[in-house]
Amino acid sequence: MVKGSADSAAALLVVIAAYQLALTAGAPWGEPALSDHPQTGDKVLPPSYRIISGVAAAVVVIAAWVVAARGDLVAKGPFSDPLLTGATWFIAAYLVVDAVSDTSSASAAKRWIG
Numbered sequence: 001m002v003k004g005s006a007d008s009a010a011a012l013l014v015v016i017a018a019y020q021l022a023l024t025a026g027a028p029w030g031e032p033a034l035s036d037h038p039q040t041g042d043k044v045l046p047p048s049y050r051i052i053s054g055v056a057a058a059v060v061v062i063a064a065w066v067v068a069a070r071g072d073l074v075a076k077g078p079f080s081d082p083l084l085t086g087a088t089w090f091i092a093a094y095l096v097v098d099a100v101s102d103t104s105s106a107s108a109a110k111r112w113i114g
Helices: 002-025 030-034 047-070 081-102 108-113
Strands: none
Touching: 002 030, 002 047, 047 081
């Protein structure tokens, strides 16, 4: 059960990381990512926000690795099962809070995606 869930969750996190990397590279999809900021709209993110998207991509890649390691899809390295389990629960809780907060966004795109 954990392995199948880990497959899906890690794949979804990789898609999110790819989206963030695309924003970093200048893709004009900034509206759902940072719609509540007046400078974004649906255009290319300003340079400072592109840096933030690059950092977000790195964090999401780490989260994908944690989930994949917890599901025994990749090597765990020096990290213990209890640590990976706790980190996975933290990631899940964070994503729930983030999704709930997205529902209050002024952007219809962000409410739909979030």
